[in-house]
Amino acid sequence: MIEIRNLTKVYGAIRAVDDLTVVVRPGTVTGFLGPNGAGKSTTMRSIVGLDRPSGGEVLVAGRRYADHPAPMHEVGALLDAKATHPGRSARTHLRALAMTNGIGRGRVDEVIDMVGLSGVADRRVGGFSLGMAQRLGIAAALLGDPAVVLLDEPVNGLDPDGIRWIRGLLRGLAAEGRTVFVSSHLMSEMALTADHLVIVGRGRLLADVSMEDMTASASGQVRVRSPRTAELAQLLSGDGVAITRPEPDVLSITGRTSTDIAETALAARILLTELTPVHASLEDAYLALTAHDVQYQAISHDRTDPGRAAA
Amino acid sequence: MTTTIDRPRTGAAGSRSSGARTTHRRVLAAEALKLRSTRSIRWLLVASVLSILAAALSSALTATLAEAPPPEGAGAATDPLGAALSGVSFTQVLVGVLGILVVTSEYTTGLVRVTFTAVPKRLPVLEAKAVLTGAVVFVVMLAAELISFLGAQAIMSTEVSVSLGNPGVARAIGGSALYLAVTAVLAVAFGWLLRSAIGATGGLFGLLFVVPLIGVLLPAADPYLPTNAGSAIMQIGSSDGVLSPWAGMGVFVLYAAIALGAAAMVLTRRDA
Numbered sequence: 013m014i015e016i017r018n019l020t021k022v023y024g025a026i027r028a029v030d031d032l033t034v035v036v037r038p039g040t041v042t043g044f045l046g047p048n049g050a051g052k053s054t055t056m057r058s059i060v061g062l063d064r065p066s067g068g069e070v071l072v073a074g075r076r077y078a079d080h081p082a083p084m085h086e087v088g089a090l091l092d093a094k095a096t097h098p099g100r101s102a103r104t105h106l107r108a109l110a111m112t113n114g115i116g117r118g119r120v121d122e123v124i125d126m127v128g129l130s131g132v133a134d135r136r137v138g139g140f141s142l143g144m145a146q147r148l149g150i151a152a153a154l155l156g157d158p159a160v161v162l163l164d165e166p167v168n169g170l171d172p173d174g175i176r177w178i179r180g181l182l183r184g185l186a187a188e189g190r191t192v193f194v195s196s197h198l199m200s201e202m203a204l205t206a207d208h209l210v211i212v213g214r215g216r217l218l219a220d221v222s223m224e225d226m227t228a229s230a231s232g233q234v235r236v237r238s239p240r241t242a243e244l245a246q247l248l249s250g251d252g253v254a255i256t257r258p259e260p261d262v263l264s265i266t267g268r269t270s271t272d273i274a275e276t277a278l279a280a281r282i283l284l285t286e287l288t289p290v291h292a293s294l295e296d297a298y299l300a301l302t303a304h305d306v307q308y309q310a311i312s313h314d315r316t317d318p319g320r321a322a323a
Numbered sequence: 324m325t326t327t328i329d330r331p332r333t334g335a336a337g338s339r340s341s342g343a344r345t346t347h348r349r350v351l352a353a354e355a356l357k358l359r360s361t362r363s364i365r366w367l368l369v370a371s372v373l374s375i376l377a378a379a380l381s382s383a384l385t386a387t388l389a390e391a392p393p394p395e396g397a398g399a400a401t402d403p404l405g406a407a408l409s410g411v412s413f414t415q416v417l418v419g420v421l422g423i424l425v426v427t428s429e430y431t432t433g434l435v436r437v438t439f440t441a442v443p444k445r446l447p448v449l450e451a452k453a454v455l456t457g458a459v460v461f462v463v464m465l466a467a468e469l470i471s472f473l474g475a476q477a478i479m480s481t482e483v484s485v486s487l488g489n490p491g492v493a494r495a496i497g498g499s500a501l502y503l504a505v506t507a508v509l510a511v512a513f514g515w516l517l518r519s520a521i522g523a524t525g526g527l528f529g530l531l532f533v534v535p536l537i538g539v540l541l542p543a544a545d546p547y548l549p550t551n552a553g554s555a556i557m558q559i560g561s562s563d564g565v566l567s568p569w570a571g572m573g574v575f576v577l578y579a580a581i582a583l584g585a586a587a588m589v590l591t592r593r594d595a
Contacts, residue, residue, distance in 0.1 A: 061443045062436055062595040078443035082343045089440050095433035097361065104360045111353035112441045114343045152437065156343070 013038055013191055014059055014160060018068035021054050021215075028054040030215035031068070036193045038159070041186045043206030044195035047302050051215040052195040053091070056164050059193075060089050072160055084113040084156030090149040090163045098138030102129055102148050105137060110155050123151040128177075142169025150181070160191040167201055179205045199298040213302045226297060234270050236263045237286035238277070247276050264290075347447050354451040358459065361428065367421040368459070371414050371503075372467045378410025379471035383478040402485045404492055406475035407468055408557050411499050418460050418503045419527050420520075422510025425456050427520040439595045449587055453511045461504035468496050491559045494568060498556030501572065505553065505579050506531070512582035515590055530578075546571070549578045 014036040021029040029051040036042045046052050057063040059070050061078045069076070072086050080086045096105050106120045124133045127147040132140070137148065146169055153161060161182075167175050182205055186192045196202050202209065209226055211219040219226070238244055241263050245255050253267035265273065270289050277284050358364055383406040429435035442448050472492075476485065487493050509530075513523040531550050538545035545551055546566045555571025566574065 057436075057594075060440045062439060064592070064594055082345060083443050084441055085343055087440075091436060091440070092433050095435075095437050097357070097428065097432055097434055099362050100357075100360045104356065108353045108356045108360075109437065109441050111356065112350050112438075113345050114349055 013073060014193060015071040015074075016055065016059070016068070017070070019055065019058055019065055019070060020067035021051070021058060021063055022066040027215050029058070029065075032212065032215065032217055033068075034210050034217060034220055036160075036191055036210070037208070038191040039186055039189050040207040041182050041192045041194060041205055042208045042210055043202035044193055044210050044212070045199060045202055045298060045302075046195075046197065046212040046218075048197055049214075050212045050302075052197075052212060053164055054215075055212070056089070056091060056162055056193075056195060059162060060087055060091075062091075082113050082156065084109070084115065085158055086156075087160045087162055088153035088156055088158035089161075090146070090153045090166055092164070093142065093145040093149040093169070096137045096145070096148065099136055101134045102137055102140075102151075103133040105148070106152060106155060109152055113156055115155055119155060119157075123154045126154060127151040143171055143174050146170055146174070150178075158190070160193070161185050163192075163194045165195055165197070167196065167198075175201070199295040203295070211298065211301060218301055233290040234265045234268065234273060235286065235288045235290050236265060236273060236277075236284060237261055238263070238282055238284050240282050243280070244277060244282050247280055247282075248273060262286075345442055345444075345447070347450065350442055350447040351451040351454065354448065354455055358425065358455055361424075363424055363428070364421060367417055367424070368463055371417040371421070371460075372463060374414045374417060375407075375410040375464065375467040375471050376474075378413065379406045379475050380478075382406035382409040383475040387479055403472055403475035403479050404485055404495060404559065406479065407472035407496065408499055410471070411503065411554075411557065414464070414503060415506050415531070416528070418464070418507040419510045419531070420524065421460070422456050422507035423514045423520055423523040423527065425452050426511055426514025427518060427523055430518045431520070436595050445590050445595075446587055449515060449583070449590055453508050453583055456511050457504045457508040460507040461500050464503045465497060465500035468499050472496055491568075495557045495559060498568065498572065502553045502556060502575070505572075505575055509549075509579040509582055512579065512586045515586035516582070547574055549575055552578075 014034075016032055016034045016036075019029050019032045020027065032051070032055060044052050044055070054063060058065050059072065059077065060083075061076065072080070077083060077087060100108075103120065103124065106123065107117065110116070110120050124130055127150050129144065129147055129151065132144065137145070140148065146166060150163070150166065153163065163182075166178055170178065182192050182194060186207070194202075194205065203223075206223060208222050209219060210217070211221075236244065239261060241257060241261055245257065245263055248263075248265060248268055249255060250267075253265065255266075256264045258264055270287055274284065274287060383403065386401055386406065429438060438448055439445055472487070485492060487496070510523070510527050513527040513530075514520075517523040517526050535545075535548045535550055538548050538551065542564070546555075546564055552566055552571040553575030555566045556568040558565055558568060565571070
């Protein structure tokens with residue numbers, strides 16, 4: 013379990029993390045989402061004590077990470093896949109790491125097998141592709157058989173096969189009762205892996221929700237195609253109902269169920285040629301949530317209402 | 324899917340062998356493995372040995388083949404000890420770069436974050452790198468100096484006879500290795516303090532080779548400046564304006580200790 017309490021990290025004039033309080037629980041895969049520059053990496057570095065918080069604290073299994081006698085058994089972290097010495101072999105890199113925490117050679121071979129690097133373990137890391145480097149980083153994270161697994165953008169550079177593999181790995185780790193905390197800026201990836209979501213924007217917590225709640229809140233729109241859209245729109249309008257007409261013969265309706273709409277149309281003898289409940293994708297929901305908190309944006313948006321996104 | 328974690332966990336904290344702990348000895352062993360597996364370090368060590376040997380050989384041959392003995396104080400070696408020590412000042416640059424790279428190579432690759440995730444207390448890493456670098460440089464340089472001295476002795480035997488039994492000779496030979504080892508440790512400290520190879524090189528060689536210019540302006544401080552103090556141990560007989568061998572070495576070690584202390588302070592306070 014990771015307890016982040018009022019974590020604040022200031023770099024000069026930039027508040028990278030702003031009063032973040034989150035508890036990441038064991039037994040689930042928690043996705044850590046946010047646009048680039050939202051403070052995800054800073055938060056992860058703070059969990060393992062690489063960055064000193066400007067305020068607040070982070071506890072892992074009830075203690076500060078640095079206070080654990082065998083840190084790699086508490087947290088396995090992959091923060092930057094390219095953080096290896098290019099001249100060393102994968103095996104030597106892992107061996108040196110393992111030695112610091114009293115982890116034996118056998119475990120090194122085990123994790124090399126686990127991530128599928130057995131064939132290249134004695135080659136110099138400098139020649140590794142990003143995908144191979146990610147696998148090596150994951151091997152390093154798993155060395156200590158840790159209770160908490162922390163991965164920063166692990167799917168970067170992986171091929172589709174590798175991405176599938178990571179999904180299975182993360183779900184397996186969570187099923188074993190470990191705390192799995194994975195950051196990504198891609199909602200689509202998290203939609204397939206995570207059970208729970210922590211979403212941040214500009215260093216602040218935007219949402220701390222289960223995947224089901226996130227999906228539920230993202231649905232509720234119905235798309236209707238009919239030759240008599242104007243008439244239908246009039247019949248359906250009312251309190252809490254929003255209707256738009258993206259095309260002359262198409263209505264997009266929120267606030268009415270599809271059954272509702274079908275019955276109304278039948279009663280008025282209006283022909284419907286299409287009636288589709290639209291589940292706004294998780295990605296759309298995420299984009300709507302973070303739209304106001306994107307640090308780097310190609311088109312500038314109106315930002316006069318920063319409070320809205322904090323809902 | 325190739326993945327199964329074959330150690331079932333019993334709850335969040337899990338069960339683990341009691342032997343799994345971070346200790347100073349383990350960090351030292353890990354750092355030793357890293358040192359052995361770094362090519363640039365190996366090459367710098369080889370270059371340092373060659374530089375000691377080559378300087379000794381060329382000094383010995385020059386002195387032997389010269390028709391007339393070189394005038395006193397011309398800087399040329401006139402005995403095997405002088406020949407063996409003639410490469411020390413250039414080799415000091417090499418072991419300095421070595422000590423710096425032991426640390427800064429971790430920063431250029433970002434590896435230091437992985438290292439400090441495994442050892443979040445950080446100081447054991449600083450300690451291990453300093454101890455190992457100092458020990459390796461000492462042992463290798465001691466061997467190089469001994470071979471140089473014995474070689475020079477063989478070449479120059481017809482001219483002058485100086486042996487390891489002569490007063491101060493063994494101390495000067497061992498002391499030169501110590502001087503280089505302490506230089507390497509000082510370099511490790513500069514590596515931690517400045518984190519970039521270029522910055523640390525500037526800092527270290529500024530201290531070693533530029534600061535001595537102060538001695539010109541302030542003669543009283545001259546014997547206490549790092550290179551002057553440190554090289555007192557290679558001096559035979561007493562000379563004016565130089566500290567005694569071991570007092571000088573003490574001052575030089577103090578410089579290294581202060582630099583390491585500053586590095587330790589900075590290291591535990593700043594973000595990795």
